Amino acid sequence: MKLSFITHLECSYTGERYEAGHVHGLSSAGKPLLVRYDLGSLSKMLSKEAFGERADGFWRYREFLPVAKPENRITLGEVMTPLIRLSHFEKRAGVTGEIIVKDEGRLPTGSFKARGLALAVSMAKELGLNHLAMPTNGNAGAAMAAYASAAGMKTTVFCPDDTPQVNVDEIALQGGDVYRVNGLINDCGRIVGEGKEKAGWFDVSTLKEPYRIEGKKTMGLELAEQLGWELPDAIFYPTGGGTGLIGMWKAFDELEAIGWIGPKRPKMIAVQAAGCAPIVKAWEAGEEHAPLWENAWTAAAGIRVPIAVGDFLILRAVRASDGFAVAVEENDIFNARDAVAREEGLLLCPEGAATYAACRQSLEDGRISKSDRVVLFNCATGLKYPMEAKTGFVDRTKPIDYSQFK
Numbered sequence: 230m231k232l233s234f235i236t237h238l239e240c241s242y243t244g245e246r247y248e249a250g251h252v253h254g255l256s257s258a259g260k261p262l263l264v265r266y267d268l269g270s271l272s273k274m275l276s277k278e279a280f281g282e283r284a285d286g287f288w289r290y291r292e293f294l295p296v297a298k299p300e301n302r303i304t305l306g307e308v309m310t311p312l313i314r315l316s317h318f319e320k321r322a323g324v325t326g327e328i329i330v331k332d333e334g335r336l337p338t339g340s341f342k343a344r345g346l347a348l349a350v351s352m353a354k355e356l357g358l359n360h361l362a363m364p365t366n367g368n369a370g371a372a373m374a375a376y377a378s379a380a381g382m383k384t385t386v387f388c389p390d391d392t393p394q395v396n397v398d399e400i401a402l403q404g405g406d407v408y409r410v411n412g413l414i415n416d417c418g419r420i421v422g423e424g425k426e427k428a429g430w431f432d433v434s435t436l437k438e439p440y441r442i443e444g445k446k447t448m449g450l451e452l453a454e455q456l457g458w459e460l461p462d463a464i465f466y467p468t469g470g471g472t473g474l475i476g477m478w479k480a481f482d483e484l485e486a487i488g489w490i491g492p493k494r495p496k497m498i499a500v501q502a503a504g505c506a507p508i509v510k511a512w513e514a515g516e517e518h519a520p521l522w523e524n525a526w527t528a529a530a531g532i533r534v535p536i537a538v539g540d541f542l543i544l545r546a547v548r549a550s551d552g553f554a555v556a557v558e559e560n561d562i563f564n565a566r567d568a569v570a571r572e573e574g575l576l577l578c579p580e581g582a583a584t585y586a587a588c589r590q591s592l593e594d595g596r597i598s599k600s601d602r603v604v605l606f607n608c609a610t611g612l613k614y615p616m617e618a619k620t621g622f623v624d625r626t627k628p629i630d631y632s633q634f635k
């Protein structure tokens with residue numbers, strides 16, 4: 230029995246080959262490395278039917294993943310995240326297709342960062358690393374700390390100083406050493422990069438090591454399986470570093486290579502906040518790269534990423550899929566969150582709410598057809614984010630007027 234189908238790694242920009250089984254960061258060109266597999270052998274040993282008997286969670290796709298030894302697969306009880314139809318929205322917008330939320334908030338540590346970090350930590354374990362560091366807007370740091378603690382590894386985490394207290398606390402409680410930095414995530418990233426030699430940690434920043442994307446890739450595999458190996462017409466993805474969008478795109482290519490799906494692809498739609506939209510700007514200008522967005526601001530912290538090392542990969546996938554990149558105003562994000570919670574009973578994170586707002590916009594301007602099957606990614610539980618207090622009050626010592634509750 231083959232332990233892993235990994236053959237080598239490849240620079241996503243130059244195609245230069247790198248050997249598997251060694252610790253890698255970025256390529257010599259300073260670009261992300263992508264993992265390549267022997268998909269021919271994989272397809273001979275695995276059939277779609279095999280999944281019927283497997284436990285839930287992304288480790289069911291282990292043949293598509295780089296971890297060789299079962300004991301290195303760190304698990305915290307992952308689930309297959311549900312697909313939830315937004316029937317009220319569908320009705321109001323006159324949609325004859327489907328609007329579906331894939332609710333990633335059900336994963337360990339409450340966000341889809343669990344997928345990427347489970348893989349990064351498991352591979353770090355397999356390669357003998359013992360101290361990991363990263364910059365984070367919150368969710369990635371929490372997932373890294375949790376999986377690394379489970380694996381018996383030390384973690385050091387740097388986050389912008391306005392990161393919500395709940396995120397800082399969960400990182401610390403799950404065993405991470407966490408520091409606030411007076412700057413944005415790219416400033417935190419510089420500290421992690423500079424400290425590599427001096428502090429002796431391994432840099433687990435988005436796309437600066439090759440395995441987080443392999444974890445995020447499982448969103449594409451899982452979505453395909455849940456929809457009967459039939460991809461939707463459009464995917465709205467809240468885009469920060471873009472790992473998930475790039476990862477799903479890679480998953481679809483791998484599934485086509487083994488003949489489980491055809492060449493049809495969803496429109497890949499990169500959703501950003503108007504206060505931090507470098508990918509939207511580059512897409513509109515027809516550029517290959519997206520320069521630093523100055524004075525980035527949005528309360529949707531997961532997509533407050535002013536510069537992304539995988540910018541060209543996001544833009545390539547968006548263009549190749551005939552998709553687009555779209556920015557959403559800050560008040561539309563929070564109006565969307567409130568509307569979905571009130572009407573559908575689903576508390577989205579602001580980043581997930583941004584995809585809803587973008588979808589509504591795109592249905593109105595005709596970029597998305599009313600007959601399309603659309604998937605929106607809700608990447609984290611809404612419970613991790615600050616909420617406005619809306620409680621009433623009852624004084625139990627006075628007569629209560631029950632007519633007020635009717």
Ligand SMILES: *Cc1c(COP(=O)(O)O)cnc(C)c1O
Binds near residue numbers: 369435472531580
């Ligand atoms: C990290 C994060 C994102 C952005 O994901 P990328 O794949 O890095 O673009 C979006 N939403 C939330 C809640 C996140 O934590």
